[in-house]
Amino acid sequence: MNDSIADLVDSRTGRQSRSIYASEDIYRQELERIFGRCWLFLVHTSQIPKPGDYFRTFMGEDDVIVIRQKDGSIKAFLNSCTHRGNRICRADRGNARAFTCNYHGWSFSPDGALSGVPLENEAYFGELDRTKFGLIPVTKVAEYKGLVFGCWDANSPSLDDYLGDAKFFLDVWLDAMPGGSALLGETQKMVLGTNWKLPVENVCGDGYHLGWAHAGAMAAVQSMDLTGLSVGNSGVDLDGGLSVAGMNGHMVLSALDGVSGYAFYPDPKPILEYLEANRQTVIDRLGEVRGRQVWGAQVNITIFPNLQLLPGLNWFRVYHPKGPGQIEQWTWAMAENDMPEAVKAQILENQCLTFGLAGLFDNDDGDNLTACTEQSRGWRTAQMDVYTNMALGRSGKREGFPGDIAAGLVSEHNQRYFYRRWQEHMMAETWAEVPTYNINSLTEQEAEHA
């Protein structure tokens, strides 16, 4: 299989075989080598604040329950009874003192221990070793400033090392203000008939589609400039933003004006007031570059493989794969805890207007990504290639920022790094074979002066 994987993607020329969006064999290998190996987003700590609070999610296709423990720590388990495999928790979220299986009544405490077995003495004759039948724990669970991730691979790097220099950008949401961050509202879930990689590449680097695919939506809601991107793709300002990659497979698009995150709010005034009132605080905490240029600007952050968060537009999204041609897309609105309640309400409402199920922009993307997937299924199309070859070889270091950086939000630089990382994981037998790289990492001194 490795020989064929080597041939499926060429990140130097920006070529991908269309079979990577259609093949069942490749998908099974992705479940093992990507979703079974990488750190995957589970929950934001704001979603399970109290002991016994739980949240159900997926790691690949595995159904997982994430539970806040009595001591405040967070554990995660397969949502599957160790007796006959039944799903033990059926709710999206809630609070529980125990999880009792509907089938035979086995009961598990929030720490995963098997705490009750009906007819344990009468029918098992007291011979069942309960300690061998606790819920299966997710191998590693770790938090970075409110974001909780899980990982099945005991040999993975630490979460801190895995995130690498992407933390420089994550902090622009997670640590800009002293109150930290939160996700707002219920989970907005939607089935899309797309391969999971297509929505990731759509957001990780593809500023090119914005002015064209979303022309109608932009005309309806745009209130400010966003790096010169315009309805109908008639212009672009490549100096206005950055495409940042080369950070262990994580990617960032960032405008540099400190306000354009709110360009797709019909009435951005209350949020712009919040930004200006707190600008100095953020500069003090994160430095000039991030405080003045990045905080408040449109920022697309992709954490490999399937997490995307967009401070500014304020949506936070995970793609759960459901076979090579289908995903469940889960979206929340994101906010800073220091924001006034009225601003949080406006963010939730605007997120639903633009990137929710009825969102004007999501209407366009769902249609295109589904069709890209369907058009890769043919006997002939599966033998063909597709390309992300815009602005090849035009990247380098930028003062004040980590990463290998190309100019502008319109470039296919980030997509090439995404597929490079995909290939690195797919070809590696173990974590030890997966390269680690944080290109142009800032020295401590540089970071301080940034």
Added chain:
Amino acid sequence: MTDTATIERTREGTTASLELTHALTQTLYREARLLDDEHYKAWTSMLAEDLHYHMPGIETRYRRDKTEQVTDLTRMAYYNDSKPEILKRLSRLETGTAWSEDPATRYTHIITNVEVELTENTDEFRVYSNFYAYRNRNERDEDSLIGNRIDIWRQVGNSFQLVKRRAILKHNVMLSKNLNIYV
């Protein structure tokens, strides 16, 4: 649980007369026909200036979890719109560049289970109904949205205007690629 919670209902409503019930039922049918035909200008003329159009998102919860998912307006909603917001959404279609709406979606709205009640305001009426909204697009895109509605309609001269609507969909995971529809 998704009780069909009422909109500002303080007591058991009094059933409206046969004549009024007929007039409002016909209004609902007319509205459905305008939406089927994408006659959005005519549809929005049926909306009051102080309209609130609400479609809450529903999570799956255990019965013992008493979280109010339907009526709490601070929670996530697919639509939580004023009339200007509805007009803004519709303006996307008028640009001629909403590519995902060309070819057009084919809609059928079926409205049923209509009940009309009087309210404390003599010119406003509470109208319960159920909807079945069918969509078909391109070759094989197809889905059905089914749910309950609770409306407040206001009599203005000889016609009625929609003042409030709560449409309660039954989905947890949306089983189609968008919500490009009003119900």
